[in-house]
Amino acid sequence: MDHRFSVVPTAPPDAILGLTDAFNADTNPNKMNLSVGVYKDATGQTPVLQSVKAAEQKLLSNEKTKGYLSIGGLQDYCDHVRTLAFGDQVPAERVAVLQTPGGTGALRVAADFLKTQLPGAKVWIPTPTWDNHRAIFDAALLPNDGYRYLAADRTSLDLDAMVADLREKASPGDTVLLHGCCHNPTGIDPTAEQWKVIADVIAERRLLPLIDFAYQGFGDGLEADAVGLRTVMDRVDEAMVCTSFSKNFGLYSERVGAVSLVAAQASEAAAANSQLKRMVRTNYSNPPRHGGAIVATILSDPELTAIWKSELDTMRNRITQLRQQFVETMKTTGAGHDFSFLLPQKGMFSYSGLTPMQVDELKQKYGIYIVGSGRINVAGMSESNMQSLCDAVASVLEG
Numbered sequence: 001m002d003h004r005f006s007v008v009p010t011a012p013p014d015a016i017l018g019l020t021d022a023f024n025a026d027t028n029p030n031k032m033n034l035s036v037g038v039y040k041d042a043t044g045q046t047p048v049l050q051s052v053k054a055a056e057q058k059l060l061s062n063e064k065t066k067g068y069l070s071i072g073g074l075q076d077y078c079d080h081v082r083t084l085a086f087g088d089q090v091p092a093e094r095v096a097v098l099q100t101p102g103g104t105g106a107l108r109v110a111a112d113f114l115k116t117q118l119p120g121a122k123v124w125i126p127t128p129t130w131d132n133h134r135a136i137f138d139a140a141l142l143p144n145d146g147y148r149y150l151a152a153d154r155t156s157l158d159l160d161a162m163v164a165d166l167r168e169k170a171s172p173g174d175t176v177l178l179h180g181c182c183h184n185p186t187g188i189d190p191t192a193e194q195w196k197v198i199a200d201v202i203a204e205r206r207l208l209p210l211i212d213f214a215y216q217g218f219g220d221g222l223e224a225d226a227v228g229l230r231t232v233m234d235r236v237d238e239a240m241v242c243t244s245f246s247k248n249f250g251l252y253s254e255r256v257g258a259v260s261l262v263a264a265q266a267s268e269a270a271a272a273n274s275q276l277k278r279m280v281r282t283n284y285s286n287p288p289r290h291g292g293a294i295v296a297t298i299l300s301d302p303e304l305t306a307i308w309k310s311e312l313d314t315m316r317n318r319i320t321q322l323r324q325q326f327v328e329t330m331k332t333t334g335a336g337h338d339f340s341f342l343l344p345q346k347g348m349f350s351y352s353g354l355t356p357m358q359v360d361e362l363k364q365k366y367g368i369y370i371v372g373s374g375r376i377n378v379a380g381m382s383e384s385n386m387q388s389l390c391d392a393v394a395s396v397l398e399g
């Protein structure tokens with residue numbers, strides 16, 4: 001008998017998660033995984049934050065039901081999402097917020113909404129960007145194209161090129177995806193002044209900003225990292241924001257995110273909310289409770305909020321220190337390659353400038369796993385492996 005599934009070809013492994021499979025199978029005792037975007041502490045663990053543990057304990061004693069959440073999720077969670085992103089910049093009645101399974105879920109709901117509700121919608125995404133952006137928009141059959149972002153030196157933002165593309169290639173009504181902070185994969189963010197220029201172009205061209213906000217607090221701090229988003233919101237009255245709490249609460253596997261839509265009028269926000277709910281209903285029906293309940297518990301309790309903020313500071317400061325330590329240690333290897341351009345970069349990731357061949361050599365010879373583009377997860381480095389990492393990088397640079 002014919003096997004109907006015999007026609008199904010094997011899909012290529014995910015560019016980043018596939019590397020983790022290869023890493024897990026590697027028997028090199030000194031192997032290092034600098035590919036996947038997960039924070040690690042000095043012992044190499046991705047810890048559960050104390051604020052999260054305390055919130056979970058509260059939930060364990062107080063939780064009354066495992067009944068379904070509503071389609072849009074927990075109301076107090078959604079209120080906190082709005083406040084973290086917008087502060088008091090936008091009146092609550094103009095913002096529709098839905099709890100989603102992670103930032104990925106938020107992006108997919110946003111994509112389905114744009115595709116079905118805005119005729120002719122098209123999204124402009126930075127080049128380069130997180131690989132999954134294009135994949136999500138393609139899956140939602142939402143047309144998308146790239147705008148220039150990274151300069152030819154691969155160490156800075158090409159603002160002129162970005163503005164030119166948004167002005168000349170994007171049409172009024174198109175959507176433009178912006179990384180709110182800690183651009184993935186480059187770590188290169190616009191400065192406050194550059195955000196003003198970007199916001200002006202968006203307003204002038206009547207583009208719809210879609211802000212991917214997955215690293216709030218990992219760059220310069222919770223409020224400082226919202227400067228770009230708020231600068232844009234100063235200039236427009238319609239936007240979408242996709243929040244992820246995977247990184248800043250260390251809640252990766254709990255799948256905690258949100259999609260927010262800002263409308264010009266409360267009645268429009270309510271109508272959009274009803275459509276966003278339809279997208280959710282036919283996708284995953286309603287979000288998982290636990291992660292959202294943890295975040296809501298922390299942010300509703302001033303003591304837990306203070307603990308969380310200090311844990312977030314610790315994570316951010318550690319990443320900054322590791323980036324500095326890498327730059328300093330590379331100087332001592334004698335490779336003659338100055339990595340100081342990494343210092344102003346924000347968040348977990350840095351574009352190292354290593355070529356795909358050098359990346360491959362690091363993997364084969366030293367068991368060091370970096371994404372083919374040369375993107376390094378700085379948070380995957382540690383004080384104890386810094387010297388051996390830098391020696392290996394120096395050897396492939398000299399090779």
Ligand SMILES: Cc1ncc(COP(=O)(O)O)c(C=O)c1O
Nearest residue numbers: 037102103104130184214244246
């Ligand atoms: C830029 C960006 N957006 C969204 C996400 C999705 O986050 P989540 O794991 O919450 O789905 C990530 C995760 O790596 C990311 O880097």
